[in-house]
Amino acid sequence: MQLNSVHSIKQKIESVWVRSDLDPDFIEALHQALPIFNSTEDTYQNFIDWMHLPNLCCQAAGGEPFWADEITAAWLLFYIGAHIMDSIEDLDMPDEWWDLQGSGVALNVASAFFFSASTLLNEYYQHERTHRIANPVITDFNIGFLRMCQGQHFDLVTKRPTLQQYWETVGAKSGTFFSIASRSGASLATRDDSRIESFSRFGYHLGILIQMLDDLEDLDSNNLIGLISNRAQVYSTLPFVYAMEVSDQDERQQINSYIDSESFDEQLASELIRLLDELGTGIFIHAEMQKHREKALEALDKANPTNPAKDLLTTKLGELGKI
């Protein structure tokens, strides 16, 4: 995607805030929380590419990418809003912008993003070309987010999920989220339900793959030290869910002793990774990543996508999970 498209997304979001007559100080607070307003493009190129998933799926289904700008802008706002709420609910380390001001300010910004996104989607009612899909797309977003809330609920109340519960939760949260982006973008360009369903399945597997990458990122030594400090969260990430499910009692005790250590440092992080590896965690996660990457590619192929979006989606997907 070209950077002029990023510019267009920014403009769409900004226009909602200006039309709503928001105070410049509040708009500045909203900017702080959105990476596209406060980072240089080259530091988050992968994020920009995936942020344009609705545009890309619209183009791949035969439309013009810009037709999906409102969906992309709304999806981005929902994504960042959900990320903020998730961080607070999981007691993660605060992002820099809300570290000093506290979680109340962050929650309020997240709420503002949800209402901004909702306003953007309502704009599809205003245009003749998009009027027919406005209601189904908005309903799809709303039902999808309800299901994500349900997934988050079970994630929060299940302290030691099994692998089956993990896949159900990840499917309900990340899978649902990326499938909404893919099928809603595609639905602007085609009325063929089987193609839309294929785009939806593509997004579902992409979302699960991306969640696995997030969980792997948590194993990077500094991230792992942070993760271990939040014990409630450790057992919900894939490497630990897997290890706790397959290991014997002694191995589980060993894992628990690392997690319960009062002075968890880089040395212990390295030992814990080695222990997880000895239990086959790398082999398992690699196989699961291959599975979801292949299933996403298969679904994309069935969607009969057109270029240039087809090549970009295939290439970007190929880069994920390849080793």
Next chain:
Amino acid sequence: MALAQVAYQISKDRDFAARMRIDPEGTLAEKGFELSREELAFLSKGLFGRSDDQVSLNDLVAKMRGWR
């Protein structure tokens, strides 16, 4: 969750891992594991498609660093 059990067995039992390289289907049947052909193919990519040893967690973490 057979895939998880097989990954664990491969990492804990050298003999099982070695036999998986030669006769994966027979070895799985002997142990009573049921993997689909698809799952076996995904597993094999991390086991047999590489010149070095099995894929490690450190490899995965390093490779995925900064994917965002």
